[in-house]
Amino acid sequence: MERHIRAFIIDDSVVAVEVLKRILESNHPVTVVGTAYDGPTAVGQVIELQPDLIFTDVEMPSMTGIEFCQQIRHQVKPNTKVVFYTAHEKYMIDALHLQAFDYLLKPPTPEDVAMLMMRYYENKLTEIPTMQTVAPQRRQSIIVINATGEHIVLQASEVAFFRFNTDRKQWEVICCDGNIYCLRSRSNSDTILDYSADFVQIHKSYIVNIEHVKMIQESQCFLKEPLQDIDELKVSRNYKRSLMDAFYAL
Template sequence: MSAAIRALLVDDEVLARLALRQALAAHADVAIVGECGNAVEALQAVKALAPDLLFLDIRMPGMDGFKLLHQLRPQALPMVVFTTAYGQHALRAFDAGALDYVLKPIDQARFDQAMDRMRRHWHGLQAPVANPASVGHLQRISVRVGEHIRVIAVDAIDWIRADGNYVQIHADGTRYLHREALSHLLDVLDPARFLRIHRGVIVNVERIREVHPLFNGNAEIVLRDGTRLDLSRRFRAGARAVLGLP
């Protein structure tokens, strides 16, 4: 039996935390390890309890939910689901790396959808891999396609490009638009398998077929499917180390 997903509830309203507890009652694989009424308490609780999942209100006295996330070290950041009564913060919440955004008062069906998304992400993080160097790195990405969720194995990804508040994920000949910050993907993807070649581009090193040197230290990378991508001079050193370039 797998260990429970350990959750911390952060909301300055007692009734809101009670509503979260009631909504979580339908999810037996989640264990509530603590509650906090403000962001200062939450900072201490995250450090002490190391929760896997954070249910986080946005508007709280003093430090708000976004500032709380900025105070946490990226490597210590749990999965985050924002819970708030204010829908206008949705875009910023996803930009901050949240898995989902649930409006209050909580609708159980919508909450369950958020939990399903969280669970898919969690299983991707926990999935065993053959290469020990990849342990702890993301193995799957869940992408919304219309009314459905497509689960993409990271091994199937050819390359990724930043696109405003989204990223374009190119995998198996298909382009998926996914609300995720490129910087967050860089934190969770295996750096031995995914190489940053430009400020807004990551490429799967297994898909690289050729590298063509250009002027001024830049280069062009050609993938197996013929896709051509720029390797900027800024990231040439990292490519040299990973690809063994001269």
Template structure:
């Protein structure tokens, strides 16, 4: 069975949307999942449909296309190609620097559209995604597997992908953070490593206590204010949620 690629179009001009839809209908592998005429609605449609291709107009009624994308980019945990779609080429450089995989000018040139679609699908199909455990695959992995660089107290450097890390605990006796990777003993981090540094390194790291940060992808359930993780971290019984982080954790967990 051939793969079908979902498409979302965000453009403040309905005639332009209708024209692009008519052009895209000639590509049997594409399916229009949704359209929107402003950024506010566009963000909702993107989150709901998780498109493979996003045609994004630069000038929307309530915000610019790039501003809209920047508001949601940290929430995009699937592979999506953004094609900036505009009547002006003045945005081209900014678009390519910030969000665009490609750029389509209005009015649409059918040959140019065909080239862009071909180039985009070729890029999607050539993408190599590392094999991950099934409990991670259930939660769409980001296209770019972010690296987390660990500096130990002896200044040794180790690099892990974020999906290889289950959680972090602050060791009160040693006065430092420790990271718990897959199938390994905990590794001490350099003493000046802070919770803020860990949290900023990936949106997948979520604090549940002053002395504990988990990888939200491994969170299986919350039981009596305790996090129960998927294997291989299911034997960790001390991942207690403090009151100040409980509400935020529940909100994040419900979005996964």
């Protein structure tokens, strides 16, 4: 099931659109479903696509971003968020009056966008109803480990993360109690990911149990107690989107 945030960008600068699109899609679970270079063109596309997040420039030739927001206000989903995207701070008051979700100055840095997206995630979590139908509990797979000739059975919930041992050319499992076991030599990342939907690859050498992830900070993943001091779990750009998807689906 796709859980990407669907975004739409409006800016009369082709370069500005491409820069923001690249930052969003390279570093966040965002799919830019459409772009437009003027307000009138964007109106119809936005109404049809119903994106989750809209980035609009303010100063555009045929229609300002403020006029665009006024026109689509009652034609998009109630939880659609609009971000003013401009080089001029003077529009901040107008953005607040229009109840824009946030304000992003040009040219944006990856750090600026990361802070904005974190506020978006936090806001999204507050919109989840407090009373929800309890989903059926996923069946946790049993993992059979071969460690020094012994066969050990583990529940998926006991696993904190998997690490590829480059010296042995073998995957090993690190448990929440601190024990480390070697997987059978024929095990690979696909084998591990098939054990449980809770196992998410974050790097070519690491797979984490998403249920034990406490925090994702830039390119690093931190676990809950008692493994909160582990700092080796690096997040590769190739796997960051799937990790963020899994984390915000918890």
